[in-house]
Amino acid sequence: MEKIYIIGHRNPDFDSVCSAYAYAKLKNRTDPLKEYIAARCGHLPESMKKVFAGLGIEPPVYMRDIYPKVRDIYLTSAVRIDADAPLSTVAASYKATNPSVIPVFEGEKFYGLLSVDDITRWAMEQISKRGKIDEIPKVRDIMRAEEEPVSSSDFFEDAKRKLSSSIKRGLAVVENGTFVGFVTRRCFLKAPKNNIILVDHNEAKQSITGIETANIVEIIDHHRLDAVKTELPIFIDAEPLGSTCTIVYRKYVLEGITPDQDVAKMLLTGIVSDTLILRSPTTTPVDIESANDLAKIIGVDLHEFGLRMFSCMEGMKNRVPKEAVESDFKTYREKNLKIGIGQCECTTLEDLEDYRQDYLAALEDVRKRQGLDWAVLMITDVIREHSVLLITEFRAGSHLPYSLVSDRVYDMPGVMSRKKQLLPEILHAVGE
Numbered sequence: 205m206e207k208i209y210i211i212g213h214r215n216p217d218f219d220s221v222c223s224a225y226a227y228a229k230l231k232n233r234t235d236p237l238k239e240y241i242a243a244r245c246g247h248l249p250e251s252m253k254k255v256f257a258g259l260g261i262e263p264p265v266y267m268r269d270i271y272p273k274v275r276d277i278y279l280t281s282a283v284r285i286d287a288d289a290p291l292s293t294v295a296a297s298y299k300a301t302n303p304s305v306i307p308v309f310e311g312e313k314f315y316g317l318l319s320v321d322d323i324t325r326w327a328m329e330q331i332s333k334r335g336k337i338d339e340i341p342k343v344r345d346i347m348r349a350e351e352e353p354v355s356s357s358d359f360f361e362d363a364k365r366k367l368s369s370s371i372k373r374g375l376a377v378v379e380n381g382t383f384v385g386f387v388t389r390r391c392f393l394k395a396p397k398n399n400i401i402l403v404d405h406n407e408a409k410q411s412i413t414g415i416e417t418a419n420i421v422e423i424i425d426h427h428r429l430d431a432v433k434t435e436l437p438i439f440i441d442a443e444p445l446g447s448t449c450t451i452v453y454r455k456y457v458l459e460g461i462t463p464d465q466d467v468a469k470m471l472l473t474g475i476v477s478d479t480l481i482l483r484s485p486t487t488t489p490v491d492i493e494s495a496n497d498l499a500k501i502i503g504v505d506l507h508e509f510g511l512r513m514f515s516c517m518e519g520m521k522n523r524v525p526k527e528a529v530e531s532d533f534k535t536y537r538e539k540n541l542k543i544g545i546g547q548c549e550c551t552t553l554e555d556l557e558d559y560r561q562d563y564l565a566a567l568e569d570v571r572k573r574q575g576l577d578w579a580v581l582m583i584t585d586v587i588r589e590h591s592v593l594l595i596t597e598f599r600a601g602s603h604l605p606y607s608l609v610s611d612r613v614y615d616m617p618g619v620m621s622r623k624k625q626l627l628p629e630i631l632h633a634v635g636e
């Protein structure tokens with residue numbers, strides 16, 4: 205069955221993980237001839253794992269990259285030959301299948317690949333020595349030494365190189381040390397492309413490693429469009445809503461399918477997390493309506509559900525500052541400047557003093573390492589709808605319309621959205 209991966213952006217957040225999960229479930233129902241697999245291209249922070257554990261839901265699997273692999277192309281054979289069997293047993297099946305290699309076993313254990321070259325070489329030797337073939341050998345007696353197998357998780361290109369530098373016509377393929385099949389030169393004529401649906405992002409640089417080798421079949425997103433180039437026309441659903449999970453929920457409604465409990469929980473988690481429990485200015489009436497529908501399906505109070513999710517999050521002082529800064533960090537280019545803006549959510553700002561210095565130092569490190577002119581970090585108390593802004597030393601800092609509470613720390617009451625509230629002020633400040 206054709207496989208299609210559904211994957212959110214790097215540094216996965218709830219919206220990208222939950223929308224992939226819910227969309228895969230929907231697609232598997234509406235398009236049962238294909239297999240839709242939700243995945244994520246980054247590791248989950250402890251706090252996210254805690255939330256999924258609390259919901260009792262297994263999050264999408266981790267995929268390091270989407271490069272074609274040996275597992276996408278290898279062959280299996282219905283014919284099993286025993287190493288001690290006479291070569292005549294091969295003859296019986298050979299006529300029908302005409303294989304270039306045949307897997308040979310010693311009992312249950314894989315022994316090696318018998319190649320047509322082995323048979324030809326043996327036959328030629330017989331003819332040149334004796335002028336005829338008068339005995340039938342055991343299969344194992346004509347096989348040449350086996351080459352190192354390749355792994356099903358090896359990259360297509362690596363395995364191709366290995367086989368082309370080998371004298372063999374085929375190489376065995378192993379998975380967790382067990383023989384699963386083999387590859388021949390014919391497998392490598394054309395690199396396969398993995399199918400992918402991008403959710404919660406549309407830019408190649410935010411996508412899974414190897415996206416340039418994949419076949420993008422759909423994009424479902426709520427960000428500004430700076431989309432990857434595609435070979436064929438594709439389906440795009442980009443809407444300026446508060447979360448991708450809202451778009452996915454609307455698709456359930458459109459199909460007349462009521463999400464099951466798990467899907468509803470995942471969708472609501474994505475919506476409340478991206479919209480900061482519907483209080484971020486990115487929230488639209490559609491998000492509110494969808495979230496209310498989902499809360500009703502689950503049978504929970506929407507606000508309590510959201511607060512429970514945010515309360516799982518690690519406090520700022522318990523996180524590794526560098527990881528926290530980079531976990532949701534976006535870079536922008538403006539007036540020849542490279543600016544990075546990170547955002548962290550928390551449930552209190554009262555302990556700011558305990559971690560302020562460490563985060564300012566981490567922010568400066570991130571700025572240097574990423575070659576940025578200016579880096580800022582917005583820390584948002586989602587309960588009190590209040591943020592503070594930490595910045596690296598930069599002249600534009602003095603143009604920010606916020607009050608300075610301590611060195612390189614600004615107070616931003618009521619500010620919840622990086623995109624809608626902070627970014628315009630940052631761009632304005634660097635323009636002055």
Ligand SMILES: [Mn+2]
Binds near residue numbers: 219220426447478
């Ligand atoms: Mn999102």
